Amino acid sequence: MEFKHRQLDNGLVVIGEINPSAQSAAVGFFVRTGSRDETPAVSGVSHFLEHMLFKGTETLSALEVNEAFDRLGAKFNAFTSEENTVYYAAVLPEYLEAVTDLWCQLMRPSLRQEDFDIEKQVILEEIAMYLDMPDFLVFDRGRELYFGEHPCGNSVLGSVESITALTSGQMREYFTRRYAPNNMTLACCGNADFDAICRLAEQKCGVWRPDQAGRDLPAHRSRPQKRYDAKANLNRRHIALYSPSVSMQDDRWYAAKLLSVIVGDASGSRYFWSLVDPAIADTAMMDIAAMDGTGAMCSYVCCDPQNAAQVEAIVNGIFESLVKNGVEEGELTAACNKVLSSIVLKSEQPMGRLVSLGFNWVYRREYISVAQDVERIRAITVEDIKNLIAEFDLRGYTLYSLGPQ
Amino acid sequence: MTSLDFHRLSNGLVILGERMESVRSVSFNILTPGGAALLPDGCCGAGSVLCDWLFRGAGTRTSRQLIDALDGLGVHHSASVNTHHLTLNGALEADNLESAIALYADILLTPRLEAEQFEPARQLAIQELAAMDDDPRSKVMMLLHEQYYPDPLGRPGQGKTQELEAMTAAQCAAIAAQLRDPSRMIFSIAGCYDFDKVCRRLENHFGDLTPQRHTAVRPAPKTIRYTHHPNDGAQVHIGLMTAIPPISAGHYYETMAAVTVLSGSMSSRLFTEVREKRGLCYAVGARYHTLRDWAGISCYAGTTPDKAQQTLEVTWEQFQRLKDGITADELQRAKVGLKSSLIMQSESSGSRAAGIAGDYFLLGRVRPLDEIRQAIERLTVSSVGAFLQAHPFETFTAVTIGPKEIRV
Numbered sequence: 001m002e003f004k005h006r007q008l009d010n011g012l013v014v015i016g017e018i019n020p021s022a023q024s025a026a027v028g029f030f031v032r033t034g035s036r037d038e039t040p041a042v043s044g045v046s047h048f049l050e051h052m053l054f055k056g057t058e059t060l061s062a063l064e065v066n067e068a069f070d071r072l073g074a075k076f077n078a079f080t081s082e083e084n085t086v087y088y089a090a091v092l093p094e095y096l097e098a099v100t101d102l103w104c105q106l107m108r109p110s111l112r113q114e115d116f117d118i119e120k121q122v123i124l125e126e127i128a129m130y131l132d133m134p135d136f137l138v139f140d141r142g143r144e145l146y147f148g149e150h151p152c153g154n155s156v157l158g159s160v161e162s163i164t165a166l167t168s169g170q171m172r173e174y175f176t177r178r179y180a181p182n183n184m185t186l187a188c189c190g191n192a193d194f195d196a197i198c199r200l201a202e203q204k205c206g207v208w209r210p211d212q213a214g215r216d217l218p219a220h221r222s223r224p225q226k227r228y229d230a231k232a233n234l235n236r237r238h239i240a241l242y243s244p245s246v247s248m249q250d251d252r253w254y255a256a257k258l259l260s261v262i263v264g265d266a267s268g269s270r271y272f273w274s275l276v277d278p279a280i281a282d283t284a285m286m287d288i289a290a291m292d293g294t295g296a297m298c299s300y301v302c303c304d305p306q307n308a309a310q311v312e313a314i315v316n317g318i319f320e321s322l323v324k325n326g327v328e329e330g331e332l333t334a335a336c337n338k339v340l341s342s343i344v345l346k347s348e349q350p351m352g353r354l355v356s357l358g359f360n361w362v363y364r365r366e367y368i369s370v371a372q373d374v375e376r377i378r379a380i381t382v383e384d385i386k387n388l389i390a391e392f393d394l395r396g397y398t399l400y401s402l403g404p405q
Numbered sequence: 406m407t408s409l410d411f412h413r414l415s416n417g418l419v420i421l422g423e424r425m426e427s428v429r430s431v432s433f434n435i436l437t438p439g440g441a442a443l444l445p446d447g448c449c450g451a452g453s454v455l456c457d458w459l460f461r462g463a464g465t466r467t468s469r470q471l472i473d474a475l476d477g478l479g480v481h482h483s484a485s486v487n488t489h490h491l492t493l494n495g496a497l498e499a500d501n502l503e504s505a506i507a508l509y510a511d512i513l514l515t516p517r518l519e520a521e522q523f524e525p526a527r528q529l530a531i532q533e534l535a536a537m538d539d540d541p542r543s544k545v546m547m548l549l550h551e552q553y554y555p556d557p558l559g560r561p562g563q564g565k566t567q568e569l570e571a572m573t574a575a576q577c578a579a580i581a582a583q584l585r586d587p588s589r590m591i592f593s594i595a596g597c598y599d600f601d602k603v604c605r606r607l608e609n610h611f612g613d614l615t616p617q618r619h620t621a622v623r624p625a626p627k628t629i630r631y632t633h634h635p636n637d638g639a640q641v642h643i644g645l646m647t648a649i650p651p652i653s654a655g656h657y658y659e660t661m662a663a664v665t666v667l668s669g670s671m672s673s674r675l676f677t678e679v680r681e682k683r684g685l686c687y688a689v690g691a692r693y694h695t696l697r698d699w700a701g702i703s704c705y706a707g708t709t710p711d712k713a714q715q716t717l718e719v720t721w722e723q724f725q726r727l728k729d730g731i732t733a734d735e736l737q738r739a740k741v742g743l744k745s746s747l748i749m750q751s752e753s754s755g756s757r758a759a760g761i762a763g764d765y766f767l768l769g770r771v772r773p774l775d776e777i778r779q780a781i782e783r784l785t786v787s788s789v790g791a792f793l794q795a796h797p798f799e800t801f802t803a804v805t806i807g808p809k810e811i812r813v
Contacts, residue, residue: 021427023752024745054671062681066672070738073745076671092745121684128709129687131639134539233637235538268476273469279528282536302536330473337479341497344430345481349752 003367004194011182011210014194014201015367017357019350022190025096026350027197028088029103030185030358033178035158036082036151036292037215044158045166045174047080048123052171053087053106054078055115062115065106074099075351082143082152083215083292084362090351093191100188100197104204107179116168124164127157134231134238134402135300142240142298142400145227150220152291180211187358190350217293220244226399236282237308237403241299241315245392248290248363254376255384256288256297256392261335262327262385263318263394264299268334270318271299280307280314292363297394305403312399319394326386339377343370409761409771410600417588418611420604421761421771423595425754431596432496432754434762435509438589439491439580441560442622450530450564451572451580452486458526458577459484459493462517463508471508480505486562488554488696489766491584496755499597503606510610516581523574531569541642541806542688542707545634549644549804550694552632553701555624588616593762596754624699631803633810641713641807643706647724647798649693651700652767658780659792664693664702665739666731667723672738674723679706685716691724697767702798710809717811721801728797730790743781747774 004016034046055062069076069089076089076099087106089099130136140155147153158166186205188197222244246252264271264286271284281303289296303311346352347370360368368376410422439452460482461468475482478501483494493512495505537544551559584590592607650656668675668691679689691704702724708716731739750756751774764771803813 023427024749063672063677066670066677066681067734067738070670070672070742073741073743075745075749090749092748095745118682118684122680122687125640125684125708125712126687128639129542129707132541132642132707236532236536238539265476267482268472272472276529277468277525279525279532282529282532302539304532304535330477334473334476334479338476338481341430341479341481344498345432345496345755348428348430348754349749351749 001369003369005367006198008181008202008206010206010208012201012205012208013185013361014198015185015357015361016188016192016194016197017353018192018194019190022350024090024350025093025188025190025192026088026090026354027096027100027103027186027188028086028354028358029107030187030362031085031179032083032183032213032215032362033085034081034083035154035156037178038154042166042170042174043155043162044123045171046085047156047158048119048163048166049171049175050078050080050085051119051123052111052116053109055112055119056110057105057108058110060105068102069099072099080156082154082156086355086358088351088354090349096188096192097196097200100200101204104200107205108208111168111172111175113168116171120163124160127160127163130157134234135302138238138240138400138402139298139300141402142242142398145225145400146222146242146296146398147220148223150218151216152220152294177211178213180213181205181208182210183213185358185361187354187361189353189357215292220294222396222398224396224398228401230405231402232405234402234404236302237305237401239301239303239308239311239399239401241397241399242296243392243394243397245288245295245297246290247293247295248359249293250290250295252384252388253288253290255380255388256290257339258332258335258377258380259327259385259388260286260288260297261338262331263322265335265338274314274318275301275311281311297392308401308403316395322389322394326389327382329382332380332382332385336377336380340374343373409773411771412600412604414587414608414612416612416614417616418607418614419591419765420607421591421593421765422598422600422603423757423761424598424600425596425757428596428754429499430496430754431499431502431594431598432494432758433592433594434758435493435513436490436591436762436766437492437513437584438586438619439584440487440489441562442488442557444580447568448572448576448580449560450534450569451577452491452562453530453533453564454526454569454572454577455491455581456484456486457529458518458523459512459516459581461522461526462519464511464515466511468522471512474508478505488558502598503602506603506606507610513585514610518574518578518581520574523577527569527572530564531566534563534566534569537563541636541638542705545642545644545804545806546703546705548632548634549646549703549802552627552629552804553646553802554696554699555626557622558624558696558699583617585614586617586619587611587614589619591762591765593758593765595757595761629802631813634804634806635808636806637808639709640707641710641805641809641811643708643713643717643803643805643811644703645717645720645801645803646701646703647801649700649702649796651698652695653697656792658784659789660693661743662736662739662784662789663727663731663793664691665742666735667691667727669739669742674726675720678723679716679719683719685712685719689720695767710807713805713807713809713811717813724798727793730793731786733786736784736786736789740781740784744778747777
């Protein structure tokens with residue numbers, strides 16, 4: 001594995017983790033933009049724009065774009081979060097340059113009105129789809145409740161109203177500001193010719209003009225609160241908890257990750273033994289959602305509605321005990337082993353490395369190899385986790401709960 | 406690059422391996438005859454209970470000691486039930502493989518199956534089934550398979566509430582014993598391992614098992630056309646399924662080419678016609694689902710109530726159009742897509758461990774990746790066209806969940 005890095009004059013960064021023995025390669029554009037960069041008037045535009053990039057350019061129609069990807073046998077997609085829009089493809093090495101060329105072209109879309117109108121219908125269907133997924137809804141609404149006025153509480157999908165009212169002109173204006181080369185990173189992994197990718201980037205993206213693509217990073221002050229909502233057609237109670245935690249720039253991310261595994265892994269965790277093993281809840285998990293300059297520890301529990309109060313009491317007990325006694329050496333060792341196994345399994349394929357590679361650069365301007373990841377995880381001590389718990393009190397959580405009447 | 410290993414113990418237990426030079430990880434599956442179709446009548450869901458109960462203590466270890474031991478080795482462990490098998494999975498860094506296999510042997514051979522641990526295991530199975538009511542997209546596919554396949558092949562691994570509520574520990578313990586039939590067990594492994602060591606380990610653990618008598622499943626076909634399950638949600642979740650030969654019938658590659666043209670990716674017909682041109686859906690897709698002797702193409706589409714009827718019609722039209730054949734360009738894209746998936750799967754130990762076990766069970770042998778690649782390359786517009794003409798999609802069975810019924 002070798003890390004490579006170059007920056008074009010217009011600010012576009014190209015990075016690569018090159019592994020000549022890999023059977024495949026992966027490439028992606030990481031655009032530092034998401035719902036937190038939107039105003040209420042354009043709520044949902046980042047995600048809608050992500051869809052529109054697949055609709056083609058001045059010279060390519062939507063169908064031609066899809067056919068071009070499929071001719072390369074590419075496994076490709078995109079996702080939008082509160083703060084990133086990521087476009088990626090995994091291909092056989094001989095197609096890497098062609099698929100990178102295609103992505104470079106698509107980053108300058110035509111945003112045709114007729115495509116915009118049809119895709120708006122698809123976005124509205126996607127919003128409807130998520131309304132039927134309570135496990136997604138509680139996270140979305142829980143995040144909104146937790147972050148309040150802070151931009152990280154903005155909805156990625158937007159609302160039926162905001163999407164219906166959105167115009168292609170507003171999208172164009174947003175695109176021009178946010179898809180500036182100085183706000184984008186092109187990353188590749190696996191069996192790739194880095195110099196060839198750089199030449200291609202220079203040729204296709206060198207003419208893009210930089211722009212002011214900043215981001216507000218206001219501090220977030222958590223005001224713990226609880227909300228219980230009803231939805232008549234539900235059968236279970238879905239509960240999301242949010243409490244303050246480390247940001248993506250914070251080196252304590254590793255300790256936070258291990259804490260989340262100790263508390264809320266699917267097997268052998270505190271949640272597992274107290275909630276799932278005795279069948280008080282069928283699902284209980286915790287994960288760290290580290291973001292730009294802020295972060296949250298999130299939990300999700302799904303249970304029979306009559307067990308909801310008991311679930312809250314048990315979770316409170318777990319958090320109390322963590323504050324009082326910290327974690328045990330054995331718990332930490334097991335969590336380390338689980339995280340290390342995950343990393344090794346995930347890095348089997350170049351595509352499994354791409355998102356880590358890209359995000360480490362976007363947030364930290366840093367390359368972290370698998371070996372360094374392993375080293376940093378192994379270095380975490382019980383004391384590190386104790387300090388983390390002392391600074392970020394899990395007991396100060398915001399709760400959002402959704403279930404039947 | 407990968408290479409295949411095969412060994413059969415004298416009691417019939419089959420051991421399959423695919424070595425991958427470039428990984429430090431290893432994944433393994435143990436397939437046992439505890440699939441939903443093999444359970445006694447009235448025990449639907451016993452497999453789901455066992456997936457949990459088996460892990461609640463084994464050999465000298467209590468429930469907590471067992472989970473701690475697995476976690477201590479960093480084993481990603483899970484268990485699942487499909488039509489034919491109850492499967493235990495493990496994935497980990499290669500160094501701890503032998504210790505992990507020893508733990509899985511305990512789980513299968515000497516599970517504690519304590520009475521006080523049965524009730525929470527059963528309650529969890531009931532709750533997981535109840536949770537599917539809040540996930541209509543998954544539930545519609547579960548109901549669709551049940552409606553499409555002849556009984557008992559369509560029985561859901563997740564079980565049925567009524568049967569789970571009546572289930573006893575004694576019934577489940579008897580089924581746990583049924584899993585230990587070496588003549589119907591398959592152990593598959595992929596990634597970084599030493600095959601001789603693995604075989605010796607398995608011989609030590611499982612070599613003394615003796616084959617069990619069992620009766621063959623006799624499927625009874627169904628003729629239900631459509632069922633609707635009212636739910637006051639935002640979308641109508643549509644599942645439809647139509648007949649196609651199983652993999653064992655020898656048309657696997659033509660079928661995969663057809664399904665890829667229909668729904669393989671974003672230039673496929675379903676995506677283009679239903680989503681791109683008409684904006685009817687966000688999620689629409691079809692896939693080939695094959696058992697050993699039965700198969701179908703299942704299709705899911707989720708859409709708001711006013712568009713549901715049109716979604717069904719446009720979707721079904723794409724199935725019917727296939728009998729008119731596919732274009733050279735479509736076939737070319739399908740071939741590249743299938744070959745590219747194949748090579749990418751060859752980099753994933755989890756995919757390969759599952760792939761070789763599936764091949765062996767469905768076909769009686771493992772297809773080397775090169776054989777699959779060559780078979781894909783041999784496909785022609787006329788071979789796929791002839792297959793589709795001989796197997797036109799004339800009828801389907803459908804299930805919907807949502808606020809509005811459709812006409813089928």
